[in-house]
Amino acid sequence: MAETLRVGIAGLGTVGAETFRILSERKDILLSRSGKKIEVVAVSSQDRHIDRGIDLSGVEWVDDARKLCLMPNVDVVVELIGGAEGIAKDIAEATVTNSKYFVTANKALIAHYGDELGKNAEKNDVSIGFEAAVAGGIPIIKTLREGLGGNQFTRVYGILNGTCNYILSEMRETGRDFKDVLTDAQALGYAEADPSFDIDGIDAAHKLSILASIVFQTKINFEAIHTEGIRFISPIDLEFATELGFRIKLLGIAEIKDEVIQQRVRPCLVSINSQISQVEGVFNAVAVEGGDSGLSLSYGRGAGGGPTASSVISDLLDIASNRRVPNFGVKSDDLVARKSINMDGLHGSYYLRLKVFDRPGVLADLTAIFRDENVSVEAILQRGRDPEELVPVVLTTHETNEEAILRSISKFKLLDSVAEDPRILPIEKFS
């Protein structure tokens, strides 16, 4: 008879219930894949009496999820509660300290404490699995740590937040404004009641920090990420972008150059000819560049019960199969703390949107400032004519540096004819 991997699940929300369901329904195929039975022996959640559509008979119910980490008949604890602190963190630490395997979908936890958890797990001869923490149903952690493990990439980037991508796609297709679409997204369950983690880019930054660690063999450095969200994007921006041959996407990007890393999450313009620009709606995608494999991109659903459970199961299959991978791709001691640079060092092209009073000489003033800052203009678009009223003006630049753009903008603001803070979006180039 096959050995059994005994699982405790902390948190029976959508993902937890779905994980439980798959483990119950596919016992045979999972046994054939891993050589071990995978069995849920204990669960914990807030309310025992909700109907989750799963049969919990024969499974031990534990009121305090922390107890799962101490149960001698539990080999692996799956944490699906969420949050970087509190109970999730307690469980993570206690689980690996007790030499049990830890599996989670919790990106905040890994972004903040992944290094020390990984080290602690290594010391106790177990592992932490967080496939479900980045890009839901896309097995990107396995792809980067193992499938593309021979490559040395120069850049990893992606659409890491389905909520933002859905909102931007909807805004573009319908012309409606941000708040309106956000309200709809909340009604549809694509956005949380408090949406700030998503729309301010924090969730994407959590995921980017994990990807950067694996791709560049470096300690996670969430704090170094420059993070901007999508609140200020207006339908006008999406319209202008389309006209110029771009899409607007919230991207997480991490690059390495001369051993120095730059990480940023912000909305940007990407050419409609790039693969990443084609990712629409709630879908996510992660791409790597610069290695032997060339451009490689993985596309799929970034959230939801099924996709996230799919990744949790993937981690469980690895554990059941005794397949071991260093938590962040290489041993903890080989993860180096690399230097980070901030945004000032960035070079690139930019999109600027201004509201100006439609009067003679405005463009001359703007272009004179750019000339003084040595910024070369690629295109100017002025929509509508409405003398002495506010009209939008968009400028795109050739390659320049971020500092020159920021200096130019602070000068723009001093002009009488410029009505509100200019909006700036980088134009990122991808194949």
Next chain:
Amino acid sequence: MAETLRVGIAGLGTVGAETFRILSERKDILLSRSGKKIEVVAVSSQDRHIDRGIDLSGVEWVDDARKLCLMPNVDVVVELIGGAEGIAKDIAEATVTNSKYFVTANKALIAHYGDELGKNAEKNDVSIGFEAAVAGGIPIIKTLREGLGGNQFTRVYGILNGTCNYILSEMRETGRDFKDVLTDAQALGYAEADPSFDIDGIDAAHKLSILASIVFQTKINFEAIHTEGIRFISPIDLEFATELGFRIKLLGIAEIKDEVIQQRVRPCLVSINSQISQVEGVFNAVAVEGGDSGLSLSYGRGAGGGPTASSVISDLLDIASNRRVPNFGVKSDDLVARKSINMDGLHGSYYLRLKVFDRPGVLADLTAIFRDENVSVEAILQRGRDPEELVPVVLTTHETNEEAILRSISKFKLLDSVAEDPRILPIEKFS
């Protein structure tokens, strides 16, 4: 000191040389990833004296590649010679029989002999690695066997041949005809001197048979694949397809329904709104549908030294790390021989292109035949007017079945006004 995984490479063409180079240059990171040194101890190739840009000093040169399988200091043989029979097959069999690991980029070999090789490897407690055999630099084997291993998919499909995809992309963009673009592709090294394996769909069918085996836990059944190539595609088809909102792609598709499998490789129309339609040029992509993870697609380079070597290294990293996966995802005994259906059972929409004499009543004749066969027309496009001369006519149908289409076509051919054999392309629907 770390243990060493000792590698013998059979075949030092582009992929072999690139694999050798990466293994020499990245010793440290590969050691950190796997816990073992990976060292090439012996190589074999046709000509010892070609300059391959790699330093072979300290590496044993073997004239007969078959000897690698017998060398006591070789743990794994990497076969990069190619061909389903002859030396490649000899090496594969001898390697696993001698309880050595076998790694290959040889899709023909795996498509024809993967089952028995896998079984033999299992018996000898080693594995066969063929990540490089399907879609070059895309780690799709690992993704399907492990990363998405908890899913039960209903369909796997993909652009599995970069040569064909390049030719179709070029034909569409330039309006040039098939032969012309093929000649260019040969000059650029994107197509072989004898291109039939690629352009007749055989190469794609090899890969599809491997994917279907893994996705549906079934024995490889290459013979069951209905295979058509792209020789008959004309620039007119690409033009009409674009006008109708489609791209033409050579797709490999395997589906399962009620435990019965259907596999086909043929050019087809796909909506420009589908993700797969965006894959252009030499790139490959593989997608799966119908599981918990939803639509999941992996995109990357399907051939070339770097990408293919990247996948060879991935297999070597697994071996060095003692990570074991059943060769086709589940144990050999659990691979079932599933029933296959042929094309007659297929349902779908179709695109037909005819050359007809431009005279009154032609469309009435065609549509009457469709009416009699119960085929509902969706669109008719007739380009140009040229009385009594040949003009192209395109018809697309609503959902029907392949048998009715084939019967209609045999009746079309009997019409005086129809000049050459009608061309038929299925319209495949994807999200």
